[in-house]
Amino acid sequence: MAQELKKATKPTWYDPLKAASLADQPVLKVYNSLTKEKASLSHPNGKTVKWYNCGPTVYDAAHLGHARNYMSQDIVRRILVDYFGYDVHFVMNITDIDDKIIIRARHNHLLDQLRATSTVLSESLLTQANEAWRAYFASKLKGFTHPKSDSPADIDAAWSEMLNKEKSDEKWWSEAKAADEKFTMHIASLRKAKEGINRAVAAISSNQASQTDSSALIDAASDVLAPYLDAKVSTFLTDPSISRRLAAHWESAFYSDMSKLRILGPDTITRVTEYVPEIVQFVEQIVRNGYAYATEDGSVYFDTRAFDGGKARHFYAKLQPGKKGNKEALEEGEGALSTGASKRFPADFALWKASKPGEPAWPSPWGMGRPGWHIECSVMASEIFGDNMDIHSGGIDLCFPHHDNEIAQSEAYHDCRQWVNYFLHTGHLHIEGLKMSKSLKNFITVQDALEMYSARQLRLAFLGQLWSSPMDFKQSTMLEVKARESSINNFFNVVKALVLESRSNNVASDQQHHYNAPEKELAAFLTETQNAFRASLCDSFNTPDALDRLLELISRTNVYLQRGRANINVSVVERVAGWVNNMLRMFGLGEGPVTRSTIGWGEVEVEGVTRDTILMPYLKTLSAFRDGVRQLAIQQASAKELLALCDKLRDEDLAPLGVALDDQEDGKALVKLVNPEILLRARDEKAAAADAKAAKKAAAVEAERAKKAARLEKGKISPIEMFKPPNVEDGLYGSWDDKGIPVTDIDGKDISKAKSKKLAKEWEIQDKLHREWKEWLEAEKGE
Structure with missing residues (x-):
């Protein structure tokens, strides 16, 4: 009876898989x-x-x-x-x-042998280089030029003709490159070899040839010498270790x-x-x-x-x-x-x-x-x-x-x-x-x-690209990548700082729980992102979409953080950052060991670091800052000077130590531990941007000064002289009043009233310009 009663009172359990719609679950x-x-x-x-x-x-x-x-x-x-x-x-x-391995190994072996036996630059080596150059030209480019014969003179003439076409026949040159994708490479190899040959000829002619010159010739002509030597002696290279050495190296x-x-x-x-x-x-x-x-x-x-x-x-x-x-x-x-x-x-x-x-x-x-x-x-x-x-x-x-x-x-x-x-x-x-x-x-x-x-x-x-799709590697893409990396870095640095600060403050348990509507919304968005992230990876490893989901979650969390440190729940933010961290590390973006508290990319641990080694740079920086404050206080310095010293600590002294201080509205800076390289790079970029801005401003000031100088240059002429030769055409006017304004023309006829009025107006403009010009001249002398 008791067993039946126990069986009858057993609660019903509902299998969640049966209750859920499995059709909605993503499948890899x-x-x-x-x-x-x-x-x-x-x-x-x-x-x-x-x-x-x-x-x-x-x-x-x-x-x-x-x-x-x-x-x-x-x-x-x-x-x-x-x-x-x-x-x-x-x-x-x-x-x-x-x-490819066999050919490359033989070529390298033969060139090494040639270097070892060429103890001095000789006519024999130069002859080999010239023969190799012409053989290479004939095998790679002969079809583009059709020399009259295979004689050295005709091959050289065909080469000169081809180089002339590069300058004079752009269409022909473009068509040649289109016909053979290696055309430009062949031209470069022949040019390099020819330059080496010409230098060798000069060295021999001056009777100053040395082993250095022979090595320089072989290096310059290596692209043409290797196939030339291979065609002659490759059949004797039977040692399999020649290929194996090259393969092992690479x-x-x-x-x-x-x-x-x-x-x-x-x-x-x-x-x-x-x-x-x-x-x-x-x-x-x-x-x-x-x-x-x-x-x-x-x-x-x-x-x-x-x-x-x-x-x-x-x-x-x-x-x-x-x-x-x-x-x-x-x-x-x-x-x-x-x-x-x-x-x-x-x-x-x-x-x-x-x-x-x-x-x-x-x-x-x-x-x-x-x-x-x-x-x-x-x-x-x-x-x-x-x-x-x-x-x-x-x-x-x-x-x-x-x-x-x-x-x-x-x-x-x-x-x-x-x-x-x-x-x-x-x-x-x-x-x-x-x-x-x-x-x-x-x-x-x-x-x-x-x-x-x-x-x-x-x-x-x-x-950021589908693994199975073509990818165009562009500078603009990498700029976007750097912006994404910076965004993720900033997010992790802020969260790490908040978590460390929260733990060090040892907040009492009877304070407000801070799990209200904003926290619930962020937690719900985390769950939504996790589901969407899984769906993206189930869709043939769609990492671009999955990465976008992570960045959107970071963006939402950053908006939440704008509420201020007093109005956020650090544990919710830490949970978000922890999951983002795990997913990025899963993609292979992390470094160093993983611990439960790891947030961010992680850092590679360095063994054997002592406590003194770690602490002393920070203590010296703190001591130097204290010394500076004391000196300013003794000198009764202004608040502006004290603030400048604080800015120097933040922007210059702490950056090499990987410490970032973010000033907050409540007056308490948020302390962040950041990769020093990132802070120094950001500092240098900020300084470079400031320098560029200052240079641009200086250039604008100089341009304005030049513009003003050009305008004032017109005022260099005195208004009394402006209507007299050589400032006007000779024989135009016959007499002038005491201001220098024309009264009669060259024939003694009076200037018309309308023209006199116009000339008087021009005189007034010039008089003003002339006075401004003299003032500017005095100012320039004073500077």
């Missing part, structure tokens, strides 16, 4: 390059996500395009892990063997750049040279499955016609089917050292390349060779993830042929129809509307970018 969707639309992120393995990312080909410095690509993927990865709670296994490859530089950009490192790194045996086995299986064929020269090609369609119903070029026959894209994908002469069909691509003399080589069933570019990612990803992965990412430029070829050869190997579930491609980056290119002189390395902007500013810029 991702733009999938495979389908060209947004799709829900399905995760059959719970919350585990297998993600493979195409890493760099390490043969040169990372540039701003790399920064945009890897930082955008870093942001998406952080959102998945730190916001949505996914367990991501992030794998990235390093392409450390490739046509791989290390890449990691350094990514670290400076605060990009998380991969969970697993794979390098092509470490997976060559697996690549050979992978290619063998594709051949056995009937989707590849070996050629007589020892290369292996993927058979696109056998794969596309057929009984297995495979589909080639899933990502960009319209580019199947794009010859330019296909050739670029095969690499500069590939001929493809023995493949059966133009769209077929190399899985294994027979190594030519001067190229690294590994053993295989088809002979000594090396991996094709596309096969590497298929093999390494398959070794880690098996026959399927959740996400594959890379720049949009890799869509075709690289990623389409990856898909085809992987599905051919695994005998599956969907090797990748979601392809994420980051958009192109342009500079001020133009493609980034060395020939356009708008090529920006990561190091260059970090000299102009901080890693945080670059990340804010990329957050």
Whole structure:
């Protein structure tokens, strides 16, 4: 009976999920390059996500395009892990063997050898430089000028003719640049080399040539010498360490750049040279499955016609089917050292390349060779993830042929129809509307970018663009980014100051709770923002909209703070700032350790700092201020002088210490701890603006003075002399009165009354100007 009574009195519980409308809840969707639309992120393995990312080909410095690509993927990865709670296994490859690496490594090696053997500037070295210059011209620009022959004289004449066209035929020059995007770069290389050659000729002629001159010539002519030397002796460069040294150097530089950009490192790194045996086995299986064929020269090609369609119903070029026959894209994908002469069909691509003399080589069933570019990612990803992965990412430029070829050869190997579930491609980056290119002189390395902007500013810029959309990197964009950063900085600094002040004041609990309509409105807007922020990130990681939500919340909170420190609830403001802080750090914008009380970007901790080191600069500043106040008090200084000393403390002395004082209406300054660099920069900008304003004012005063001087210069002539030669035409008047006003003309006739009246009026104006001019002259002498 008691059990029945207990059961009968048990309250009814309502499941909130059943009561709520689940249709209104945002679901994470991702733009999938495979389908060209947004799709829900399905995760059959719970919350585990297998993600493979195409890493760099390490043969040169990372540039701003790399920064945009890897930082955008870093942001998406952080959102998945730190916001949505996914367990991501992030794998990235390093392409450390490739046509570009081989060529660049050989060029660098040959130039280093030439420097080592050229102990003095010689006629032989000069001859080599001249031959290299003409060979470069013939291979790169001969089609633009059509010299009469390949003789040195005709090549030189064609070069002179081309340079003349730069000055005389603007249309021809523009058309040449449009015909070949590297035209300007080739011209620059030839100019630089020619200038070096001319300097070398002068040094030899003066009998003062030295090893310094030889090194200078090699440096100046390196762009033309490298391919010239390579064509002659590259077949003898069989040591694989030549390529490996170059790749290792730039791989290390890449990691350094990514670290400076605060990009998380991969969970697993794979390098092509470490997976060559697996690549050979992978290619063998594709051949056995009937989707590849070996050629007589020892290369292996993927058979696109056998794969596309057929009984297995495979589909080639899933990502960009319209580019199947794009010859330019296909050739670029095969690499500069590939001929493809023995493949059966133009769209077929190399899985294994027979190594030519001067190229690294590994053993295989088809002979000594090396991996094709596309096969590497298929093999390494398959070794880690098996026959399927959740996400594959890379720049949009890799869509075709690289990623389409990856898909085809992987599905051919695994005998599956969907090797990748979601392809994420980051958009192109342009500079001020133009493609980034060395020939356009708008090529920006990561190091260059970090000299102009901080890693945080670059990340804010990329957050302001959809990861999958093209981005135009403009100066105006970065000015806006700096304004946003400043707004966020100011918000955090004010809130931190208020929180510290509130805690130090130890407010009694019996005071008013300050949770009225304004506080409720702000708290409600925080909840509204949190929901909208989540919806933005669910919409294929829409960071521009999510960032705008954060900035709007900051703006609303700033309006609330304008009520004054006596009329605000610090705990509500702290809650807002804490959430904003967490979201910004989630995006990768934070620094230093996170604590429960962390508000703001955070600071990087420095170990080994003593109490004296921290306190002494502040104590010295306080002591110096006290000394100044005492001196002014002893001198019975004015209130104005005391206020000037206070302003100096605020604007000059405390800024290097990272302390900002904000004067408040209640007479008590709000103390803020701010990054000293920010305060000093703000101080310098304020001073520069004041100097510019003063200079502008001084220029205006000087202009007005000059204008006045020009007007008064007219008064230099005495009114008595103004109607007499040489101030008027000779022979115009015959006589004048005692003021100098004409009475008769040259023939003795009286001046008419009307003209006399006009002349008298002009005389009065000049008399006034003349007196003003004399007064101004006396004043100038006095100054």
